[in-house]
Amino acid sequence: MRKRESAVKNAVVKYGKERKNLLPILQEVKQIKNYLSRSDISEIGAEMGLSSAHVYGVASFYHFINLTEQGQNIIWVCKTISCYMKGSNDIMMALEERLKIKIGETTSDGKFTLLQTNCIGWCHKGPAMLVNDEPYTDLTPENVVQIIDSYYKK
Amino acid sequence: MSKKMINLVIDEIKTTVPEGTLLLEAAKSENVKIPTLCYHEDLCIAGNCRVCVVEVKGWNTLLAACATPAMEGMVVYTNSPLVRRARRDILALLISEHSTQCTTCYRSTNCELQDLAAEYNIDNEIYINLLKDKIFTVDRTSWAIEKDESKCIRCQRCVRTCAELQKVNALDVINKGAEMKIATFFDMAMSDVVCTNCGQCINRCPTGALTERRYIDEIWDAIGDPTKHVIVQTAPAVRVALGEMLGYEPGVRVTGKMVTALKRIGFDSVLDTDFSADLTIVEEGHELLQRLKRKLVDQEDIALPLMTSCSPAWIKFIEHLYPDYLDHLSTCKSPQQMFGAIAKTYYAEKKELDPKDIVNVSVMPCSAKKFEANRMEMKDSGYPDIDLVCTTRELGHMIRQSGINFKELPNSKYDKFMGESTGAAVIFGVTGGVMEAALRTAYEIVTGREVPFEGLNITPVRGMEGIREATIKLEKVLPDWSFLEGVELRVAVAHGLTNAAQIMDNIVIGESPYHFIEIMGCPGGCIGGGGQPIPTNEEIRRKRTEAIYTEDEKMKIRKSHENPEIIKLYEEFLGTPLGEISHKLLHTKYTRRERV
Amino acid sequence: MTKQKLKRVDLIFSKEYSCDKILATSLKKPKEEIIQMLMDSGLKGRGGAGFPTGLKWKMAAAEKSKRKYVICNADEGEPGTFKDREILDQVALKVLGGMALCAYVIGAREGFLYLRYEYRFLIPKLEKILDTFHKWMEDYDLDFTVKLFIGGGAYICGEETSLIESMEGKRGEPRNKPPYPTQEGYLGKPTVVNNVETLVYTLMIMRIGADEFKSMGIEGSSGSKVFSISGDTPKAGIYELELGMTLDDFVKEFGDGDTKSVQVGGASGFCVPRKRFKEIHIGYQGGLKGFSIPTGGSMMLFNSSRSMYNVLHNYLVFFEEESCGQCTPCRVGCQQLLKGVEAVKRGEKNQKYLNDLLRLAETMKITAKCGLGQSVANSFSSIVENFREEMIY
């Protein structure tokens, strides 16, 4: 709880209370906590003089500002056409099998959340995915499992 | 500096407008009506519904008339085949995500979408019904406001109202794309968020997505119950707006007809909130003087400026957003609640009624009054002060339901006791009215003379300016009040919660020069309340305001403390203002609330 | 007038000239001369909309304001586009050089590089390069700093006014225009928003001159452009090519021998069927009818094994999610198009319903508030009209 609160305060101090800093602040807190809780959002609002509902409205606009609890690592598999043509569905299936979860779910050990996203800009090397900020390209059902395993080793 | 003029042609009509004029306004000035949905004159421009699109020569897209300024040489067509087809498509799209259960909708016949759909003869079958696959909720958790997502067209008028006019931001836009909708913080229940229940969003909702929670059936049930004595009270602002529900132009006073209608409807007693408005003034006037004395003479650490407490939306606003400043609020209950408390005690005694058999109904221009009536603390007599609250709109519906031909009704007078009123009470219905009434009384208490304004009209506190201020010098005061000799009483008036927030921010930084501040939650005061007929806009607010001041001037008695029923009430029951019984029945306390 | 051959160009990624030298000489030129060079070169915005860059800078320069801003739009989100990532990865200094040039011309002291969330992995590298860049700025005595601003994940934030809204801490909803960003942009101040690639070209034009730039390409579409090529092609990747080529030449070079159609300009662009490859040029003017199609650089090739229904469906899901949702035609229209093609495919709606949908797409094109909603019709109509049978069976 402490840590969460200080994350908001630190971010507001770092970027400043002006409204234009809202997106960086949301991202900073999300980067630390992996998602923003209700209390994070309303605290940001209180710190910046914005209503909670408004901060929520802004945050919910953006795909990568998660508002529900996520696993330690978030996997975003690209679902847009070029990757789809190169077999992103197979990648998704391989991931679901390896992690024993479906899209939108988090593994029971809290290590991974499996999500989809639109084009991530690696269409020539599809299928592609992001694990947190890291892009992975030219995926195959085999190498994607190795990538996951490497995270388990970390 | 005169503005640059712009020449343009609208539907073959040549016209000239000042620079910056929107195409919509330019068209209106030539009597060309362009349909709108997201546009509302009280709010900033959104340009998101797109029904106002027009064709402009040389442009390859249509332009939104509400969001496009007139430009030199423009040739505009507001009713071309392209425009008509586009508007029909847009309306059909809106309808495809709208619950078109018009027959069972409270806003039927008063719905902007319904009107346009009829005007453009929309075929409901064109597009796929999108509601089928979605889960929609109707939020009925609030005492005051119902929110039905399936009727929302996402024009964002409510969002802009809540943000711009009220600075509450209880409602906002969330998500994007197909998932975009209007919601509270994390989609929480309306009853659990910062919503002040002011209902300004209801007044600006073009459809039935936001409505007041209705109590019409409960009121009919009470009237139909022979064991109950049903009292109705009507607030000052109702009488200058009810007519709009029943075929009159805005600004017509229908007091006498309204009283007749209420009697015909079957209320046992038809009384006037004006009575308790006068009572409020007497109590609050004394509270102000007492606070001044405690501060100036006794050097106590007492909160000043004193702030009025009759607007329940304002009360909830300060409880949520400035909870550290609750001691600035007058402890006086609002007139509605004072009325209820007196009705269940003094009135019951006089009429030899058991208070448990009394049902107090109030007709209010307000949705927040519904919440206020249900506050836990509002039952000092042992019974709830107020049992049921309906809005001006609901009363309009009830009168229609009862088959009364309103326009043909004779006038009648309010019943006694608690039916007497003064001009001071009537003006409670507009911004500045409470202040004016309070000054008329307080000045006279202190000096023994009438306020030094022609015809008792304290014009500096009148008007539609968001925040107004006035100073009255107290001279030649009566001996009891010698500590006020030469004091300049500084007062301010604010309406709309955005202006209230500005006043509060000044108090927070310690820079508020005032002794007494009147705050009304709604723009224009109660005449612009969230329970008033729709539409409400600047012109309509002005007309209702004029009607209120006319009513004041027509009154024989214009000062609260001269209301004979009030004088008698103190003699027979309350004793003195701020006395023991007053404290028990007429004063209250406030609650700190969270800001989510 | 039209050239036939596909010509590779090497301006953007070339390391031949160090861009600090180009910048140093350019900053000694009078501002008017730079604007004139850009106007003469015929350079148009490479972000997709194709607005003449010289004119944009000229308008911003003419605004009287103490504060002005330069924003580099690196929110690259159009499906099938990835060239801005590569440019920033390879030659970020050139991009910053272009921003400095713009800052000098319009009189801005602050700039932002709006990087899409998906490219966060570039941040450490970019920050280092920014340090170098800021040292240059000191050396050249130009009071100009650039900050990174990271998007939150929303395609619509590539639209310039929506990008600005998001930088102001709001939902990325496009604004009403006018006013345009060059008049009232970030924080209400005159702002130039340019694409990553456009900014590099401004600098390259300073190097090679307007005439040489203009000697490439065709009338109305001068110069070269970076293409992002993906789909059914053995040569997926990034290529800088002269503008004005025919699709036929393009497919000969990049196709897999069985190309059925090419999607030019991503999900918001046009789908060109094989029978029209010869008559279509890649350039700025007009839509399909003008025989020339603009693109932000996305070229997706589909061979005959692909179902164009699936392609369209994928695009429509994309739009339905990525529309900002504020305006009716786009928010509801995208849902209706998606639901509509599904219903026709399943046989729940008669195939004539496709005509209603085509009409709806036309309405969206002329009534939507911004380019997103306006351009859904491009892919929708071009796919449905050319591959109608695939929509039904």
Ligand SMILES: Cc1cc2nc3c(=O)[nH]c(=O)nc-3n(C[C@H](O)[C@H](O)[C@H](O)COP(=O)(O)O)c2cc1C
């Ligand atoms: C929906 C939509 C998405 C856009 N996405 C981008 C983008 O990702 N990158 C970009 O540079 N321009 C994008 N644009 C175009 C911008 O609005 C703007 O025109 C451009 O950044 C101007 O730069 P330019 O003149 O250098 O092309 C987009 C426009 C729309 C309508």
Ligand code: SF4
């Ligand atoms: S066209 Fe779409 S993306 Fe653009 S403003 Fe309208 S809803 Fe938003």
Ligand code: FES
């Ligand atoms: S009234 Fe103009 S877009 Fe809604």
